[in-house]
Amino acid sequence: MLxxxxxxxxxxxALKVGVVLGVxxxxxxxxxxxxxFKMMSHMQSRLGPMEAGPHGMLQPVVEAIxxxxxxxxxxARADRxxxxxxxxxxxxxxxxxxxxxxxxxxxxxxxxDTGIFFALAVSSLSVIGVLMAGWASANKFAxxxxxxxxxxxxxYELPLILAVIGVVIQAGSLSLQDIVYAQAGGEIFGFGAIxxxxxxxxxxxxxxxxxxxxxxxAQTPFDMPVAESELVAxxxxxxxxxxxxxxxxxxxxxxxxxxxxxxxxxxxxxxxxGIEGGLADVVGPLALGGKVMFIGFLIFWxxxxxxxxxxxxxxxxAWKVLIPISLLNIVVTGVLKVVF
Amino acid sequence: xxxxxxxxKSAYISSQAADARVNVELETEGMTLNxxxxxxxxxxxxxxxxxxxxxxxxxxxxxxxxxxxxxxxxCEVRKYPQVNTLVNRIDWLGSFAxxxxxxxxxxQLMGIEAPPRAQxxxxxxxxxxxxxxIALFLGDMGVQLGAITPVFYAFRDREHVLNLxxxxxxxxxHPNYDRVGGLKEDLPxxxxxxxxxxxxxxxxxxxxxxxxLVGNEIFQKRTRGIGxxxxxxxxxxxxxxxxxxxxxxxxxxxxxxxxxxxxKHADWKVWTHPDGDSFARYWVRLQETREAAIIIxxxxxxxxxxxxxxxxxxxxxxxxxxxxxxxxNPLGAMGFYLVSKGDLSPFRVKIRTPSFNNISICPWLLxxxxxxxxxxxxxxxxxxxxxxxx
Amino acid sequence: xxxxxxxxxxxxxTFRTMTRRAxxxxxxxxxxAPAPRxxxxxxxxxxxxxxxxxxxxxxxxxxxFIEGHNDWxxxxxxxxxxxxxxxxxxxxxxxxxxxxxGICVEVCPFDALFWSPEFEYSEANIAExxxxxxxxxxxLQTVPEAPALEVGAQAKKGAK
Numbered sequence: 001m002l003x004x005x006x007x008x009x010x011x012x013x014a015l016k017v018g019v020v021l022g023v024x025x026x027x028x029x030x031x032x033x034x035x036x037f038k039m040m041s042h043m044q045s046r047l048g049p050m051e052a053g054p055h056g057m058l059q060p061v062v063e064a065i066x067x068x069x070x071x072x073x074x075x076a077r078a079d080r081x082x083x084x085x086x087x088x089x090x091x092x093x094x095x096x097x098x099x100x101x102x103x104x105x106x107x108x109x110x111x112x113d114t115g116i117f118f119a120l121a122v123s124s125l126s127v128i129g130v131l132m133a134g135w136a137s138a139n140k141f142a143x144x145x146x147x148x149x150x151x152x153x154x155x156y157e158l159p160l161i162l163a164v165i166g167v168v169i170q171a172g173s174l175s176l177q178d179i180v181y182a183q184a185g186g187e188i189f190g191f192g193a194i195x196x197x198x199x200x201x202x203x204x205x206x207x208x209x210x211x212x213x214x215x216x217x218a219q220t221p222f223d224m225p226v227a228e229s230e231l232v233a234x235x236x237x238x239x240x241x242x243x244x245x246x247x248x249x250x251x252x253x254x255x256x257x258x259x260x261x262x263x264x265x266x267x268x269x270x271x272x273x274g275i276e277g278g279l280a281d282v283v284g285p286l287a288l289g290g291k292v293m294f295i296g297f298l299i300f301w302x303x304x305x306x307x308x309x310x311x312x313x314x315x316x317x318a319w320k321v322l323i324p325i326s327l328l329n330i331v332v333t334g335v336l337k338v339v340f
Numbered sequence: 341x342x343x344x345x346x347x348x349k350s351a352y353i354s355s356q357a358a359d360a361r362v363n364v365e366l367e368t369e370g371m372t373l374n375x376x377x378x379x380x381x382x383x384x385x386x387x388x389x390x391x392x393x394x395x396x397x398x399x400x401x402x403x404x405x406x407x408x409x410x411x412x413x414x415c416e417v418r419k420y421p422q423v424n425t426l427v428n429r430i431d432w433l434g435s436f437a438x439x440x441x442x443x444x445x446x447x448q449l450m451g452i453e454a455p456p457r458a459q460x461x462x463x464x465x466x467x468x469x470x471x472x473x474i475a476l477f478l479g480d481m482g483v484q485l486g487a488i489t490p491v492f493y494a495f496r497d498r499e500h501v502l503n504l505x506x507x508x509x510x511x512x513x514h515p516n517y518d519r520v521g522g523l524k525e526d527l528p529x530x531x532x533x534x535x536x537x538x539x540x541x542x543x544x545x546x547x548x549x550x551x552x553l554v555g556n557e558i559f560q561k562r563t564r565g566i567g568x569x570x571x572x573x574x575x576x577x578x579x580x581x582x583x584x585x586x587x588x589x590x591x592x593x594x595x596x597x598x599x600x601x602x603x604k605h606a607d608w609k610v611w612t613h614p615d616g617d618s619f620a621r622y623w624v625r626l627q628e629t630r631e632a633a634i635i636i637x638x639x640x641x642x643x644x645x646x647x648x649x650x651x652x653x654x655x656x657x658x659x660x661x662x663x664x665x666x667x668x669n670p671l672g673a674m675g676f677y678l679v680s681k682g683d684l685s686p687f688r689v690k691i692r693t694p695s696f697n698n699i700s701i702c703p704w705l706l707x708x709x710x711x712x713x714x715x716x717x718x719x720x721x722x723x724x725x726x727x728x729x730x
Numbered sequence: 731x732x733x734x735x736x737x738x739x740x741x742x743x744t745f746r747t748m749t750r751r752a753x754x755x756x757x758x759x760x761x762x763a764p765a766p767r768x769x770x771x772x773x774x775x776x777x778x779x780x781x782x783x784x785x786x787x788x789x790x791x792x793x794x795f796i797e798g799h800n801d802w803x804x805x806x807x808x809x810x811x812x813x814x815x816x817x818x819x820x821x822x823x824x825x826x827x828x829x830x831x832g833i834c835v836e837v838c839p840f841d842a843l844f845w846s847p848e849f850e851y852s853e854a855n856i857a858e859x860x861x862x863x864x865x866x867x868x869x870l871q872t873v874p875e876a877p878a879l880e881v882g883a884q885a886k887k888g889a890k
Binding site: 422 | 737739742744747767768769790829836837845879881882
């Protein structure tokens with residue numbers, strides 16, 4: 001009998017990290033398949049991939065393998081160290097996001113007291129990765145893309161944070177687990193059966209959060225950094241093989257994570273009315289998954305329908321529209337919280 | 341079109357940029373950017389050299405010629421039916437429209453008039469090639485602006501028009517249907533009803549695009565006020581077609597020129613827009629597509645019975661003379677200047693293509709414009725490389 | 731409908747399209763039949779061909795290669811004189827050059843060439859796109875009947 005105690009902190013943490021490392025590619029591949037391959041195709045009146053697996057379900061896996069077996073190209077004048085590190089910076093930022101998202105009462109990697117603050121802070125690490133990629137590529141198009149991305153991502157950090165503050169005021173805590181409990185235990189005008197998902201009272205914050213998240217993920221209508229028809233692939237132009245795969249998984253993994261955060265903050269997270277305790281550990285992930293798919297649907301529906309904003313229009317929206325509205329939202333929430 | 345060689349141009353650019361230290365990593369001031377010849381935004385191999393200051397254009401120069409196939413020279417060594425086949429390939433999206441001015445010029449010199457049924461069917465096919473061409477533009481401008489969905493609707497509904505053309509002529513893209521004196525063969529049974537169905541579909545497509553793109557506030561923000569061309573400048577640079585009508589100039593060769601084709605037998609209107617910006621160009625083309633469907637419906641209803649071909653000798657020998665015929669093609673005004681010395685081949689064919697003049701306005705228009713707006717403007721001017729370079 | 735902003739209407743269009751059937755035809759499992767007049771491949775009827783060389787001359791890209799020789803044909807009736815005639819040795823069409831314009835089919839005075847809507851003859855080796863006489867005769871089986879003409883058309887004098 002092996003004398004290893006698997007309940008020690010070290011083993012539990014290793015398990016949790018392993019689960020997260022597994023969830024990232026699986027989550028992003030599910031997003032890629034359902035939304036990018038199938039939903040986009042059907043919105044465009046076509047079928048999408050149908051050959052790899054039943055209805056093309058293995059297509060994302062096949063694509064991942066395809067990227068892995070490509071040649072690792074370094075442009076001749078590229079800065080090798082920076083060029084090589086950029087995808088890793090992006091993927092590390094994605095990984096850190098998953099650490100605080102709860103999938104059940106006890107299914108969280110680390111229930112930090114400053115959960116949402118930590119999440120938003122690490123999500124801005126990807127800006128550095130994007131800048132590194134744009135600069136080190138020795139390509140004018142990539143440079144333009146990288147600079148656009150940096151400007152956009154920094155501009156939209158503020159509405160993202162301000163939209164969340166309304167939720168935090170209502171819940172009274174920064175920890176994501178506490179926010180879920182606040183929604184679970186709350187009541188809507190005395191009606192407590194479905195709790196109080198903050199999407200009802202914080203609808204303005206929800207919309208602003210989604211718009212800011214759309215910009216953070218560089219999705220149309222905010223996809224200037226990756227404007228395909230202008231800059232080929234923006235800051236990712238010179239990347240191929242597994243480095244491009246990292247950017248790609250980073251993009252969809254972050255989308256999955258942001259959808260998870262939005263579901264937790266506004267739709268009630270893993271909470272399903274009536275299910276408590278141990279059962280919630282099983283049902284919770286499924287409920288959260290369902291809510292994540294719904295938010296993903298919204299994000300990608302908007303992506304496939306709208307044309308993109310120009311860089312200055314984008315910035316104008318962030319600074320002149322979203323920030324004032326979210327500040328107003330905070331004031332109103334604060335006042336109402338004190339009154340009621 | 342400048343007479344300097346490519347090398348001379350590159351030398352000029354590098355001398356201009358020399359003290360701005362055009363280095364990839366550091367200076368964005370005086371950065372010279374090469375859009376094309378391989379680029380997703382240009383419809384083919386057009387190269388536009390722009391000099392940027394940050395994100396604004398300081399100087400722009402289109403460099404065509406990457407797709408020059410020597411059409412005019414080829415026409416001198418081919419017989420008239422063979423030239424007809426080649427001419428299809430100039431504007432390859434609306435190919436039937438290319439045959440018409442050439443055939444009309446030959447008919448003018450030979451003194452032959454095609455029977456009325458042939459003129460009606462020619463007009464119907466002409467308008468169908470307009471729909472096929474502009475439907476693609478309507479979707480494509482969406483893609484250039486970032487909306488990836490409309491282009492699929494455009495291709496999906498264009499398929500039906502192409503299938504119609506195929507069922508009558510045998511070829512989807514290059515029908516080779518027009519002949520001196522009439523058409524190759526008559527329509528197959530059931531074609532008229534099918535065509536009416538397809539026109540309904542085209543109308544639904546236009547409505548869908550209006551909801552999806554034209555009414556979209558983001559699209560309007562990206563296109564209104566961008567690339568404004570005043571009527572005087574438009575006429576100076578020789579713009580034609582929808583580009584001219586979008587600047588408010590009421591000019592349409594279908595109505596104004598003495599064409600033997602059947603446009604005068606239908607009741608239709610010419611659409612103009614006073615703004616002259618990219619939105620106006622998109623809007624005018626959308627209305628033109630709808631109008632084309634209206635024209636086709638009316639002509640289908642009033643299609644006269646009769647022969648499809650006039651009495652024409654087997655070997656087409658055009659007598660000596662010169663003729664210039666200009667028609668309102670989907671891209672603008674296309675003209676064929678035909679010089680004949682009485683042989684089986686033309687002596688000289690000069691092809692006046694609309695896209696060549698349309699992009700000549702680029703240096704003037706692109707000054708002071710942001711980089712994403714370059715794409716919007718180029719997309720809204722709508723050129724096809726086969727048309728520019730021949 | 732001035733109350734519904736343009737944003738929302740656009741979302742409605744994409745949502746509606748998503749709920750409808752996709753228009754993709756999954757070739758090669760499902761095949762759409764092209765129109766009977768579609769210009770797919772050219773078929774040759776050697777009985778009608780008199781080696782007049784008109785098609786080879788009129789072809790804009792000169793993709794038809796014809797060789798023939800004079801020979802004595804057997805007399806039509808018993809005891810008659812043997813006739814001199816052209817015999818077709820070689821009739822190749824190089825489909826890597828062919829523009830699919832149809833001038834050869836139109837120009838043939840003896841109805842020896844026909845259009846067939848067959849299009850699935852891609853080859854991995856470009857040399858195999860040169861279809862020889864035997865292959866061109868085989869394509870005759872795929873030539874459809876000429877479709878009936880539309881209302882108001884004048885019947886053609888003599889079939890083509």
